Amino acid sequence: xxxxxxxxxxxxxxxxxxxxxxxxxxxxxxxxxxxxxxxxxxxxxxxxxxxxxxxxxxxxxxxxxxxxxxxxxxxxxxxxxxxxxxxxxxxxxxxxxxxxxxxxxxxxxxxxxxxxxxxxxxxxxxxxxxxxxxxxxxxxxxxxxxxxxxxxxxxxxxxxxxxxxxxxxxxxxxxxxxxxxxxxxxxxxxxxxxxxxxxxxxxxxxxxxxxxxxxxxxxxxxxxxxxxxxxxxxxxxxxxxxxxxxxxxxxxxxxxxxxxxxxxxxxxxxxxxxxxxxxxxxxxxxxxxxxxxxxxxxxxxxxxxxxxxxxxxxxxxxxxxxxxxxxxxxxxxxxxxxxxxxxxxxxxxxxxxxxx
Numbered sequence: 001x002x003x004x005x006x007x008x009x010x011x012x013x014x015x016x017x018x019x020x021x022x023x024x025x026x027x028x029x030x031x032x033x034x035x036x037x038x039x040x041x042x043x044x045x046x047x048x049x050x051x052x053x054x055x056x057x058x059x060x061x062x063x064x065x066x067x068x069x070x071x072x073x074x075x076x077x078x079x080x081x082x083x084x085x086x087x088x089x090x091x092x093x094x095x096x097x098x099x100x101x102x103x104x105x106x107x108x109x110x111x112x113x114x115x116x117x118x119x120x121x122x123x124x125x126x127x128x129x130x131x132x133x134x135x136x137x138x139x140x141x142x143x144x145x146x147x148x149x150x151x152x153x154x155x156x157x158x159x160x161x162x163x164x165x166x167x168x169x170x171x172x173x174x175x176x177x178x179x180x181x182x183x184x185x186x187x188x189x190x191x192x193x194x195x196x197x198x199x200x201x202x203x204x205x206x207x208x209x210x211x212x213x214x215x216x217x218x219x220x221x222x223x224x225x226x227x228x229x230x231x232x233x234x235x236x237x238x239x240x241x242x243x244x245x246x247x248x249x250x251x252x253x254x255x256x257x258x259x260x261x262x263x264x265x266x267x268x269x270x271x272x273x274x275x276x277x278x279x280x281x282x283x284x285x286x287x288x289x290x291x292x293x294x295x296x297x298x299x300x301x302x303x304x305x306x307x308x309x310x311x312x313x314x315x316x317x318x319x320x321x322x323x324x325x326x327x328x329x330x331x332x333x334x335x336x337x338x339x340x341x342x343x344x345x346x347x348x349x350x351x352x353x354x355x356x
Contacts, residue, residue, distance in 0.1 A: 016059050017354050020077045023064030024098060025085035027116050027143065030160030032062045033169050035343050055347045058354065070101045078107050079354040083114040091116075092125055099129045103136050110354050114141045114157060119249035120275025121146040138353055141346070144250055145288035147278040155349075156292040158342060161261065162254040165225045168234075170261040172336055175238075177263055177328040184316050185267070185309075186214040186240035188233045189255065190221045190248075196269060197246040200306040212313055214240055237262040241324055242301065242316065244309075247273055251289035256300075260335040263328035267312065270302040296341060299327075299334050 023032065032038045038053040038060070047067035053060050060081075063073065082102065084095040095115075102108060117123045121144050129135035130153065141157035142149060149156045161167040187204070191197045197217075204215050214236045225233065237243065243259035247269045256266045272278065272289055279288045286295050293300070301312060319327075 015057050016054075017057055017079060017351075019058055019060045019079045019081060019350065019354060020074060021060050021062040021081040021083070022068055022073060022098075023062060023083045024068065024094070025083050025091075025114075025116050026162075026164035027085070027114065027157075027160060028062075028064050028083035029163040030158075031083060031114060032064075033163075034160060035158075035339050035346070036060070037343070038062055056351060058347065058351055070098070075105060076107045077105060078109045079350075080108060080110070081112045081114060081350070085116045086123060086126060087116050087118055096125070099126075099136070103129070105136075108136060110138050110356075111136045112139045112141065112350060112353065113137045116143045116159075117146060118275070119144060119273070121148075121277035122275060123148065139349065144252060145272075145277045145279070145291050147276060149291075158292060158338075159252050159254060159257065161257045164223075165254075166230060167254070167258055172263075172332040175261075175263050175328075175332060177325055177332065180321065181239045181241055181324075183214040183236075183240040184212040184313055185209075185242040185244055186236040186264075187244040187246075188214075188216045188236050189218070189246075191217040191219055192248070195246075195248075196271075196306070197248070200244065200246045200309075203306045203309050206310065209310065209313065213244075233258075234262075237264055240264060241328070242267050242312070245269065246306070247271055249273060250277070256290075256293075257335075260331060260338075263332045265299060265301055265327065265331060267301045267303060267309070269306075270304060293338075296338050297334070298338070299331050 021032065023029065032051060033040060036053060038051045040049050040051045042049055044067060047065055048063065049065045051062040080102065082098060084098060085091040086095050102111060115126060123142065123146060127133065129137045131138050140154045142154055143157050143159050145156070148154050191201055201217060204210065204213060216232065216236065237259060241264055243255060243264045244267050245253055245255050250273050251269065251271065256268070259266045268290065270289065277288060279291065290298070303309065
């Protein structure tokens with residue numbers, strides 16, 4: 001493994017910095033479509049998906065799909081954003097094969113890695129590919145609250161919505177914030193034995209709460225949604241104002257961002273999960289979990305125990321419809337602003353790196 005770093009990057013005659021973005025994990029679609037607001041064109045029946053956008057003097061070309069393989073990507077790439085999944089051993093092996101491949105590209109000058117990390121923040125395998133250790137990677141954007149996030153070489157990245165389950169890109173204009181919603185709260189998700197989710201389900205057995213909340217648990221995790229289950233899930237978000245987010249393997253889950261997409265308030269269990277996750281050095285004043293969201297003032301309701309839910313619902317019952325509508329609009333506005341903030345910080349850092 002070796003990183004090619006000789007010389008200083010020179011710009012083409014037109015001053016444009018060409019950047020390849022290769023999406024080899026589903027979070028690449030959240031990066032491209034939801035954060036960067038890029039369009040996507042299907043080619044060869046979905047074997048390739050391709051998009052382009054320009055920001056200042058950066059011209060980004062996004063490639064994703066099963067046809068994006070080492071033999072088919074441009075080997076003369078100089079500036080690269082590589083999106084990989086490192087959540088579990090099989091995914092790590094695949095990610096390593098890509099990192100080894102790019103280490104041998106002769107023209108490569110700079111690499112930014114966007115990595116879906118381990119839910120326990122155990123990502124040590126990736127650090128040997130950092131530039132400081134002789135690898136090709138200059139900067140990492142890492143999902144989950146790793147203590148390795150330093151705000152310099154390693155930045156935190158949002159998990160986003162479950163694009164791998166076909167959750168859509170929802171524009172604020174598509175959400176009718178004025179429409180009355182049938183339920184105060186909702187939960188659709190997997191419940192694991194002897195977990196916080198089991199404790200939450202005990203609270204939700206209260207008949208008064210059952211009248212107010214849309215609850216559809218399942219007891220076996222399903223990697224994919226069918227059209228019926230996806231439609232039912234979206235219906236639950238569209239028709240509730242609070243979306244319950246019990247912790248799973250990590251405090252951060254797709255449901256948080258999916259709730260925000262519809263102007264619903266995530267109710268968050270503000271508890272650190274086991275592993276090597278934590279606050280890190282980027283901003284000690286903001287405690288993990290969900291540090292990135294907290295830093296930008298996320299409009300969440302936090303609980304330490306689900307026994308707090310009945311009192312939260314009582315407070316909700318006292319709100320007027322006008323207050324609820326105003327809050328929905330504020331949530332939609334905040335989420336749009338959040339994505340824009342992440343977008344421009346990301347692009348500005350790319351520019352600062354790739355222009356050197």
